[in-house]
Amino acid sequence: MAQAESRPTVEAVLSRAWQGRGLLACVLWPLSLFFGALAGLRRLLFALGIKRAQRLPVPVVVVGNVFVGGTGKTPFSIWLIEALRAAGYTPGVVSRGYGGGAGASVEVTAASMAAQVGDEPLLIAQRTGVPLVVGRRRVEAGLALLAAHPEVDVIISDDGLQHYAMARDIEIVLSDSRGVGNGWLLPAGPLREPASRRRDFSVVNIGSGGSGDAAPAGVHAMQLQAEEAVQLAPPGAGRALATMGEGGLRLAAVAGIGNPGRFFATLQGAGLVFSAHPLPDHYDFASNPFAGLAADVILITEKDAVKCRAIEAIRNDPRIWVVPVSARIDGALAEQIVEKLRERPTA
Numbered sequence: 001m002a003q004a005e006s007r008p009t010v011e012a013v014l015s016r017a018w019q020g021r022g023l024l025a026c027v028l029w030p031l032s033l034f035f036g037a038l039a040g041l042r043r044l045l046f047a048l049g050i051k052r053a054q055r056l057p058v059p060v061v062v063v064g065n066v067f068v069g070g071t072g073k074t075p076f077s078i079w080l081i082e083a084l085r086a087a088g089y090t091p092g093v094v095s096r097g098y099g100g101g102a103g104a105s106v107e108v109t110a111a112s113m114a115a116q117v118g119d120e121p122l123l124i125a126q127r128t129g130v131p132l133v134v135g136r137r138r139v140e141a142g143l144a145l146l147a148a149h150p151e152v153d154v155i156i157s158d159d160g161l162q163h164y165a166m167a168r169d170i171e172i173v174l175s176d177s178r179g180v181g182n183g184w185l186l187p188a189g190p191l192r193e194p195a196s197r198r199r200d201f202s203v204v205n206i207g208s209g210g211s212g213d214a215a216p217a218g219v220h221a222m223q224l225q226a227e228e229a230v231q232l233a234p235p236g237a238g239r240a241l242a243t244m245g246e247g248g249l250r251l252a253a254v255a256g257i258g259n260p261g262r263f264f265a266t267l268q269g270a271g272l273v274f275s276a277h278p279l280p281d282h283y284d285f286a287s288n289p290f291a292g293l294a295a296d297v298i299l300i301t302e303k304d305a306v307k308c309r310a311i312e313a314i315r316n317d318p319r320i321w322v323v324p325v326s327a328r329i330d331g332a333l334a335e336q337i338v339e340k341l342r343e344r345p346t347a
Contacts, residue, residue, distance in 0.1 A: 091152065
């Protein structure tokens with residue numbers, strides 16, 4: 001089994017508190033009422049037209065979650081890009097670019113730096129080559145994207161459920177095995193909005209070892225597949241994930257994502273035995289976490305790899321291998337999304 005090291009104290013305490021309605025959650029509950037009131041007022045202002053949402057010239061699909069932390073939005077967005085392409089669309093992507101320094105709208109390419117554009121947008125650009133723009137204001141990012149790429153006929157907003165200033169045609173809400181935690185809003189619980197908020201489609205990330213039966217009725221199951229690892233630098237031929245521990249090699253796994261446990265579970269599902277080292281989400285690797293690891297092979301996520309390749313001391317460490325994941329989802333979801341898109345012709 002993997003041996004897990006402790007997370008940073010505040011993160012660990014909150015994560016535990018959010019799974020139940022214990023003393024800490026109850027103490028924070030009055031603050032969650034205030035948070036919920038502010039969020040509800042903001043939604044109401046848009047619903048009444050006091051604040052106006054701007055509609056872009058092409059349909060907009062928002063992919064997000066109400067649960068704080070990673071639920072698999074990036075692999076889902078990559079899947080959706082390919083599904084829309086297969087249906088004849090030319091998708092583009094807008095994102096806030098969490099962790100990046102971009103304020104004004106900036107186009108992301110495979111050669112961009114995560115420090116400027118964010119790790120998740122950079123990963124999407126590298127995996128798909130899709131036209132992608134990051135910016136604090138998604139409407140401005142969308143207009144910049146369309147100006148630079150007039151061939152784009154549908155925009156995917158990576159996250160942005162709560163960014164009501166941008167009108168949307170489809171909302172897709174992702175969740176995972178954590179469900180809704182204790183069901184309370186921040187800071188007493190893990191929810192940004194009530195779990196009952198409207199959406200067009202619900203997707204549950206069942207990880208790498210589940211089946212479609214794990215999804216409730218009306219919810220689409222997403223399974224993450226990881227079959228090989230690729231050396232960080234220089235990237236070469238992949239090696240079967242299940243063989244990484246052969247020959248008595250000592251394995252370690254490091255993950256700076258929203259839910260590191262899901263990455264570790266994927267490796268365990270491949271039969272690997274390793275020491276597990278969770279890092280804070282969007283970890284910047286300014287401090288090298290690999291230097292002191294007593295391991296022959298270190299397995300990391302794709303999201304972390306886009307930052308590690310920019311740091312010489314890390315990218316030249318031959319022990320580091322990247323584990324790509326791909327989303328597998330029932331084809332019916334793609335058909336339903338395309339059908340709904342066709343209800344709104346492009347301008």
